[in-house]
Amino acid sequence: MSKLKIKTVEDFQKEGKSAEILFWVGCAGSFDDRAKRITKAFVKILNSANISFGVLGKDESCTGDPAKRAGNEFLFQMQAMSNIEVLNSYEIKTIVTTCPHCFNTIKNEYPELGGVYEVYHHTQFINKLLEEGRFSIDGGTFRGKKITYHDPCFLGRANKVYNAPRNLIKKIDAELSELKRCKSKALCCGAGGAQMFKESEKGEKEINIERANEIKDNPAKIVATGCPFCNTMLTDGTKSFEDNDTVEVFDVAELIVKAKDL
Amino acid sequence: MQLIPNIIFSTILLISIGFFVRNLKRLRRNINLGRGQTEPINNKPQRWRNMIRIALGQSKMVRRPIAGVLHIVVYLGFIIINIELIEIIIDGVFGTHRIFSSMGVFYGFLIGSFEIFAVLVLISVLIFWFRRNLIRLKRFYELKMIGWPKLDADLILYFEIVLMSLFLLMNATDVGFQNMNNGNVISGMIYPYFTEFSIESLHVFERTFWWLHIIGILIFLNYLYYSKHLHIILAFPNTFYGSIENKGKLNNMNSVTNEVNIMLGKSNESEISEDVNFGASDVKDLSWLQLLNAYSCTECGRCTNSCPANITGKKLSPRKIMMDIRDRIEEVGKIIDLNGSFVDDNKKLIGDYISEEELWACTSCNACVEECPISINPLSVIMDMRRYLIMENSSAPGELNNMMSNIENNGAPWPYNQQDRLNWNE
Incomplete structure (x- = not known):
């Protein structure tokens, strides 16, 4: 795959310029093979809209969310303070991220520690570009197809972002077929609260299987989401179906890239 | 001699109120045992709006339409019928009878609406009883709900059934009220069943129902402290003080910020005065708001x-967590009542009530x-307890320790090098 055009904020600084936004890639987006595809998809969208964006590259570090939710406030605040130091040294004003966990932490938990930024989830930012006429989506591959949407907890309930991703699904002319438990009643994928990094406690079944079964009951064969962790959990969950009933899991950004053939 | 009922009434009333106030003070003391961190109580207008919308307006109840609508009926009935208490208390203290009946048509309108609400409440409460005891909804039957919580829930329903019935019977056997034919919309239909009794017997019935009704109400008032029904009062402060931040925001611990600032050389050690323990292992480590939460819980599940x-x-059951907190704070409160101050009983919320597995x-x-x-907010309690497990007890599951040491060493929860952060574009 060819390299995408990306610059670090350091590159911008060296040129004496500053980027319009910082794209906070996140750990999953940087290292997880599945999530890297989401990162690339969003970069394609940014490039197609001619947005000047920078990434932190090797200056980026975990926001501290999994540590905080595991209970390690020390580690969280150490991470937060050093990240804030980096962000402030580059005079970052606007941050966009494809991970609802990074989004939530930077938006809600960093300000008190000295990190005040305008923070967007990528689905919000793409909507903003549409509103400002800097990017357009008109139908494409998914026209008329049924797509369902899984609300990431840290985007939905945690920050009340329910409409931004749904609006994008409508923009690609797909038919949004809601899950039974959606929006504020959505069921978690099972990864939050640091669960992603440990085996779950003893129970009758895994949470992602419970959610995958609900997705299976939906007529849509594509499930969209806006979180790399939900993506992993749902992909694993839907793969567990014995009849190999194919449900594909995509990030909203990936759907847009496919629809527009970017 | 004529004054004896008034004196008896006033005495019972004063004793009931006295006992109730005593329990309220105990409640306040117990809640104030909490010393954890809470968010600043700013933006009062927003908080008032929340209280009006969520507690007074019952906005969240209708997320479950059946229980929601039934609950609103009982709630409205409770508030509206209690207006009648004013008259009952004045009558009781001064020996009058239906002092407000001189208001004429308006009185009839009031009593008429009370009677209609009494019937609606009766129907709703019966449906609640069916849901709990015959349909046996799953959420009413987890482990923690056996015993007192189950009895408590049923007792509240029986209280309401008895009180509403007494109110209607009291009106139905009041010959003077029936003859006024003003507002007896429901009791007027019950009255015919009593006509074969003499006026004297009816008077005895009416007095008996009247006394049982008010004594029942006063007992119910004093039952609140021991019951999940306390929510009828505490729902109001609870929704006022409830967080107005995004739900995703988990508080940053000030005590940790101080320590981190020292480690980063941003402040020096002399600025830290008190010795703090991180997170919560017992009720007194929680905030007063979390303890208020526990006392407010109606165990609806x-x-x-x-x-x-x-x-x-x-x-894990978030409801059980809240019920455990209340049980433990009551236990701690009893130790204080007995000894004047808290004496360590070698028990803790974590371990003795709530397991690490939960x-x-x-x-x-x-979602909770x-x-x-x-x-x-059960989540805030769970997080504070995890903080204790990690920062005081170092008892995290092994995989989480791996995750955390990865973050510490290479800035990601997985063992990838921070220098490779841009490799996704290879």
């Missing part, structure tokens, strides 16, 4: 019913917080 861990058969099953998804009809 909407939280547990929407908890992904609980749905998939894990031990705490580690949480996905921090906020979203569902609570009166803004209780």
